[in-house]
Amino acid sequence: MxxxxxxxxxxxxxxxxxxxxxxxxxxxxxxxxxxxxxxxxxxxxxxxxxxxxxxxxxxxxxxxxxxxxxxxxxxxxxxxxxxxxxxxxxxxxxxxxxxxxxxxxYIEGKDAEDEIHKYSAKEQFDIGFEAGKELRKIHQFTAPCHITSWHLRKEKKHKKYYEDYLACGIKVENDQKIMNFIQENIHHMKKRPNLFQHDDFHPGNIIVNNKQFAGVIDFNRYDWGDPIHDFLKIGIFSREVSIPFSIGQIRGYFNNTEPDEYFWRLYSLYLAMCVFSTVIWTLKTIPDNMDDMLGKVYAFLEDHDYFCKIKPKWYTEEMHVR
Structure with missing residues (x-):
């Protein structure tokens, strides 16, 4: 597709x-x-x-x-x-x-993941900016009444992943430090909205044409919960493909303004939780790719100094290329 x-x-x-x-x-x-x-x-x-x-x-x-x-x-x-x-x-x-x-x-074009490295930093930023605006539209959809609250579902999943991680035999460096950060911040999820999540929003699911944003695809992995969770793929995948795109997506979502500390705290919380879920998911589905996936984990851990910083090193407020 x-x-x-x-x-x-x-x-x-x-x-x-x-x-x-x-x-x-x-x-x-x-x-x-x-x-x-x-x-x-x-x-x-x-x-x-x-x-x-x-x-x-x-x-x-x-x-x-x-x-x-x-x-x-x-x-x-x-x-x-x-x-x-x-x-x-x-x-x-x-x-x-x-x-x-x-x-x-049919959306005319090609995957941004395959094409965006050919573009200038400004063109990459602009594509990300438009993608962020689209993500804001996507998040207008409120969860049906029968969907339980986000924080209850997310906490339950995290607890299971962490228990499985402790028993799996693979150890991530400074895992207790990461878990402490989660425990100190997990309460922030309690009042988060229950909205539609694309749940796979990254350049591989963005179509570009003539160096411009053309559309977003692959809604089949959708979920319901905190819209900030949709930024998770930036830290895991998008920043490896294009930092200008990643910054542009954030700024486009927030109408060309800087997100507040609350955004970064939740963004970092979800990345921290992702450390343990990534290990277990990889073991169960693609165990031969464990080294590659751990490489991605350590990359975003370094971005945040193992969550001593909630804003990643690659994010620069000075990048006003739009």
Missing amino acids: KDYNYRGGVASMNRDKETLLKQIPIISNCKEVIQINKGFSSDEKFLVHMNDDNEKLLLRTFQLEEFESKKKEYLILERMWEYKVTCSRPISMGELGSRGYMITS
Whole structure:
């Protein structure tokens, strides 16, 4: 879904599959259907070239048992469009044989993660700034009433991760110092709002085109809780890709003003909690990548002097490049 113009990423598709897909009413008269072989999702993805004005659509097919979760994602996209978020527009959803399908508009461009290093510092900052403005729109969506409070859910998860960490045999340097910081600041979560979280907001899910922000994708990992938690990926991933983008995202979110100490304290709290969850998640899912993931952990620990500082070293208020 992230890059529909890349070389080597499309595959020829057998005629039977193309004929089957063209049974979907909205694309029955399309010019061409091209399979996309990029990304880690189990979904099959297709770029659909329509006959009208060179329109392109994105078609995703998935297992029928995923239909209800995909329906929720579709409804999320509808709500994002109501909030004027620059994202894929949901168009159609249904069943096709033994598969479900979802059709959305296609965002022209490429992953910011792959492209942004080619741009100037100002261009990177500006893309981050626009991304931050979009994130602010995303956070307008209030959690449904049945969703329990953020701090109760987050504290419960953290307690389990920390217990598993103590038993796992891997030790992070100064782990007690990190835990002390968490214990001293965890009460700040108690009055935080319960809002929509993209939960995977970083340059890999930002599309750029002609050196400009073009849209945000991949809402399927969403959650509900403190909107500041959506800045977590800056410390783990985005700052490695582009510091100007990361600073721009923060400033764009806060309408080109500096965030207050409360923001940085919560941001640091969530990063500190992430130390232990990262170790356990990596052990369970990608154990061969433990050294790489610990490298990311130690990078943000150094950014904060193991949380002696709540504002990271890479963040400079003087970067007024917009």
